[in-house]
Amino acid sequence: MKNTTPITILGEVILPGQSKTIDMEIAKLHNTAKLKIPIIIQRSKIDGPTVLFSAGIHGDEINGVEIVRQLITKKINKPKRGTIICIPIINMFGFINMSRQFPDGRDLNRVFPGSKKGSLASRFAYHILTEIMPLVDYAVDFHAGGASRFNAPQIRLAPNSPELKELADVFNAPFTLFSKNIAGSFRNSSQKLNVKMLLFEGGKSLDINESIADAGVDGVKRVLAHLEMLDPKHLVKEQASKTIYIEKSGWIRAKCSGLLHDQNTIGSFVKKGTILAIITDPFGKFERKIKAPNDGYIINANLSPIVYQGDAIYHISKTLEK
Template sequence: MKKERPLIILNETILPGERKTIYMEIAKLHTATKLKIPIIIERSKIDGPTVLFSAGIHGDEINGVEIVRSIIVQKINRPARGTIISIPVINIFSFVNQTREFPDGRDLNRVFPGTKKGSLASQFAFHLLKDIIPHIDYAVDFHAGGASRFNAPQIRIAPQNEELKNLAAIFNAPFTLYSKNIAGSFRNACEKLNVKMLLFEGGKSLDINDDIAQEGINGAKRLLEYLNMLSPKHKVQPIENPTIYISKSSWIRAKRSGLFHDYNKIGCYVKKGVVLGSITDPFGKFEQKVKAPNDGYIINANHSPIVYQGDAIYHISNELLQNDEERSEN
């Protein structure tokens, strides 16, 4: 078998068969404290692809961090061939403060590809793409729902990309959503550099959910097995229910402000008219039922106890790919 060549990242050389943690340092805290982003690299002696597992682009999405941490702790990131690079916390500045945005107020996931002399977030995006991504073949970027919104475990891919659809089927999250790449996003920037990226969403911000984490871990193992990179020491959970592809979805918004009671339909297939939750006032004057506007899967639910009129409270599928719709009803 062909042996791997030396890998050089951030002026650090990682030899075939070597494991090393290197650090990216773009800026210090305002206290002059150094803030280094650990990049954990595991290489096989055998030639193969390079896979990136990353999380924490938004510093409050801790569930993604937990997934990558678990991949490292369970030694899933030790490849039978090729290289696995793990970055549990990309946006360590915001992780320290448990916030979504960079200290400069910008969303890191909207400033790619960044610039060398721009804002702090822009500089960080620039160096991530310049120093890390050129070495990557495949990537899974782990996220969670923001603003108290809980995402059912799902993979998001750009439409009309058969290779990503195949990878999503292999990862096999309960749902796969077709969503266009957003300008300035990490996913969009990676696609332009020919990196095959799956974006995983699951759980909510400032929370760790073990079931969601396990879905991410299982998917990562399936992907590595497909690439012949998974160590024989690790077992892959058999696929019982293939992922459900969702081509269109919409948000259900609150018609009134008040206390919100969710009836826990996340991940379920519901029929039109089913009551998903209710909105009440604090004084016992009214109760308004929130009903499903159409048949579909509930793929996101707002877990905030208080909502305002117009707030997004449920995300429901309203169109499945035909073959997947037939399969989901069996």
Template sequence: MAKAQNNDLIILGHTIKLGESKTIDFSIAKLYTSTKVEIPIIIERAAVPGPTVLLTAGIHGDEINGVEIVRQVIAKKINKPIIGTVICIPILNIFGFLNADRVFPDGRDLNRVFPGTKTGSLASRVAYHLTKKILPHIDYCMDFHTGGASRFNAAQVRLRPNDEELLELAKIFNPPFIVFSSNIEKSFRSTCAKMNIPIILFEGGKSLESNKHIVKHGVDGVLRMLRHFNMLSEKHLVPEIVSPAIIIEKSKWIRAQKSGLLHVKIECNKHVMKDEFLATITDPYGTMRFKVKSPNEGYIINVNHAPIVHQGDAIFHISTADAAAMPSEEDEMED
């Protein structure tokens, strides 16, 4: 049963009736100059009741691909449903977006402070209002991210293991990869799960970069999801599923064994064999050249694009049939 099927939708003191469109400015704090910083929330309601779907991006201010995915959904009017409600928040961390930075001005990661507190840090207050004022109205969520730092993620949906409902939704979204990844405490994904809101977490590309191929995967996934919910207008063409997503149940990081200049020799998404040549690490003086080889057969789902690395840095993320789950690695997986 959709949460807002038969009632007016009331968010942050604003009432949105069936058939109405409204943009609400979600304002938490000001800049030092007393300039207001507002988070636009774009709400589109059909005249016919139905599910309420939330699309979010920019939880990390430097993750541009997600912002562009939600922007295109709005610009192409994909967010105007024929039943139900679509709520779009293209940039949750406006402060980080203004600074081209992952975190809030106080150094807090918004995706590590959910469900937040009313009187806590700035990031915690944003998380609190999102959790208390918006999420109770939501039936489904799609949250868009990119790889952190210089790490480029293959287009993928992440979900916790043994969640059959989410797995079926992820297959409908149809990214190239579906990656099993446990929920992290105090993340947005974890909070949605505790509130029984199915959430599709899409990852693709890297921070401070807009990649048209990654963006297309995200927009196509939104189209497929809204069609599945019978919310999508017939004027929108939905790309057919050419091949099913590759499901990755276990994976591990390949780490630099030397410090130096990194020269990557393969593309992300590639299927590699055991001992296949992946990269070289050299010193700046031409005296050292170390070959990085694949420890096993698998799919490369993340590549470090940094030109220099230190010993121990994560340089590739590879699927594996026999790798145990590595909780200490989750921060590098989850963005």
């Protein structure tokens, strides 16, 4: 069915069949230079859903930025029907500074729904939620692990959400975790607007990993094909196996400080007692093995070469949901 309805974002009108990049300018840098956050919109002339792909809500999580960049450069964001909105970098301040936070020290992903007259981060949250999200039906927000922690590619969704679970099945990342919405998060506020949002986690901060980017891009293509929005020229790569749902998981913490020698088990299924890493001191006096406390999948690994007692070093699944 032909679409004749225009949409408006930040005062700019985008007609069906039109493509437009809108620069969101909420504040300038401290040297008065303008700071623009590009919002890339592609619309089909055929009616359909509106899908958002966003990344960089934490400025140092550039693997997600790379995924959204690929969607644009490969023209995957050009829909057969409906509208696709891409925001490769939401937190441009943090991206410039290679920092997770906003300049005001706040985590943007904890201040939603924001305030028109609040802190800098709060104002950004407010404009995203009021200008963009009311138009959106589906969304995927891309993240990476922080503080040297490398996430195996995974989708996170709130429990007891049948529609999101169906979408996660379609995305078919290697892992899918049930994770409650956090107060103040982008995902939590989007859900209240009835936006069906998946959160993708993969890789670590300040890093671009090719296999993680491939998992993200392939998942997006499967979702768009499911929504009948993917241009037929884009081949959909089907996964050989279905996503592994993880209902419960826990952190393994370092029992001593020292140098961490990782045994490269990220993404693997390990048996109880498997050696995941060895912690040593710099002077050759001790070596302490870190063993898996139970059978499970290693879905996150701390790749920092130096750890302190109590540091979270591995995230392992405890029970699986079929």
